[in-house]
Amino acid sequence: MSGPGSVLWGVGCYDDGARRVPWEISHEEIQRAMGAAKTELEQLGIGAGSRVLFCSMLSEAGHFWPLMIGAMLAGAQQSCADANAGEATRVAMFTRLIDFDAVFGVTPALLDGLDELGVTYAEVFGRVRIVGARPGAYERLVEAGLAPHHFVLAGPAVALAREPGGPARADTREWRFDVDGDVVCVTSLRPRATTFERARTAVRGEIVDGGIVPSAWKEQ
């Protein structure tokens, strides 16, 4: 979707570990990300007939919109919920009524909400083939006996594991990860409205084969 006469798609936001940083995003980079997301999701087996639930906040739309359109381009149907505790009811309703192939973006706050509702993680996510869980949620789902994929917003980049427990990978034409101590840093490799050069993120972990294996989660 491109707007008449506007170079910027929007102003999103990412977490650098110390604060929430505004992030100007161009239409062009969104277009590139949509294509990459389609390919990545197809490699995960998502296509015609698949249903995908995205759990995100509006300030994360710059991260999630390409995934949503990528899913649509791959032929999948999508649903949306906020990624906070109050939306646990909606997420539980969705997975009760619809057979989802994948749920991406599960947060610790969402799991807190499920705890308050008194439903188990297995009841909500047990039938979902791919559960993409963010740091902090991932460990809790593993402890509950599920096999989630790492799903990481590393600054402005979205990284997703191709198998349970595997490193979360982003588009290597767009992003390069490294670490400063155990803080994951991100560098942008192609022209963007906002350039990133070893920008610190809120994610701690190590880089394995170019992808991120989060080691801990920092409470915001």
Next chain:
Amino acid sequence: MNLPPPDSPYFSPEETMPRERLEELQLELLLDLLPYAYEHAPVIREAWDAAGVTPREIKTLDDFRERVPFVDKDALRRFRDDRGDPFGGLCAIPPAELTAINSTSGTTGDPTLVPEKWGAGGTPAVITRDFWGMGVRPGDHVALVLFTFRGPIYGLFQGLGTVPVLFDFDPSEMARFCELSRRYRPTALYNFGSVLVHAVRDACERFGIDPVDVFSSYKGVVFAGEPLGPRARALAQEWGVQLFEHTSVGDVTAAFECTMHDGLHFWEDTAFVECVEPDGRTPVADGERGELVATTLFNRTAPLVRYRSDDIVRVTRRPCGCGRTHARMWPIGRKGDEVVVQGRSVLPVDLWAAVESIDACAMGLFQVVRSSRETDVLRLRVGYASAWEGKLDVVADEVRGAVEGATGLVPEVELVPDARLLRLGPPHKIPRVARR
């Protein structure tokens, strides 16, 4: 999207269409949609069959008003549960053709699924007309303070050539909102609420920011979900904010105030809207209080027909000073939220100003707690700010006094932290009635 000249007060010519032509258009669109809805949406067909009506019998708007049966949210939930149809019998296209499945807010119970087909075309630019009318133009920044469960609403703003600045609907976002408002100077904010107004005030106090400066570029600030209480409204006015109320129209279309601030316009080329007696089917007179009933004129994915919204409103089709010919409405409350205490009708709107007038309860978060519609005692669950933790006896006395002053009823009051009530929300509104 073809844009009008920047100095045009209207986005599209349909906004000022003569009423006679508008009603001809509505009939034309209805007669096209009704056979389709009957044929493809099982819950609509079930309701019509039960009423012994077929689309062939509907030839005029009067036929429609007199003969077509109503459906409501309970009918959709019942169809869903009885038939195992997640869409409550409303999905009118093969499910495989859907691009998205989203959901209603869930304020009145379990959210219901909303089947969607993006890119289906033919949808009038509803929100676009309203923001254009406020003065928003291509190239502007627009602050979006929203949730995601309705899907990617930001696309409408990008389609208008504006740049969305994206925030979560969360009080903790308001410091960032103040900072970025001063950096990008947006011309509109969608969407505000009492809780966020107070959070902006707190952020400005904490960081020494002038709220008048924060809002100096805004031509319109839209609030929705719930009424803005007098305290929050007074703050906004102090900051020089021009507020525009906005509401959903029976999950079929949307309504916004225009610059006249005399009711909320809904676009009658998108929906056929009626206002009927809350417990009956008789239309109420123009401007009288009734239940809003809405029928889509364009949605062929989930075609709601004569959908009783549970919303109590006033509707008028008298001309508006802005020049638009489309009807206006005034939201009053939800039919299901009424409680009758000792024979006296009380709606949440009757309590709002009283609760909000107490400093500890300035966010206006409260629920009426009841086991049935009629009760002997008005029971309230009221939110308080954490700073008042040690003075709750005083706060409860103040709430009792204020509510008695407003309603003549002395309530039983349960005080809970604001945060506990906020978590009940979708989050732009919370359920105002809770079961005991």
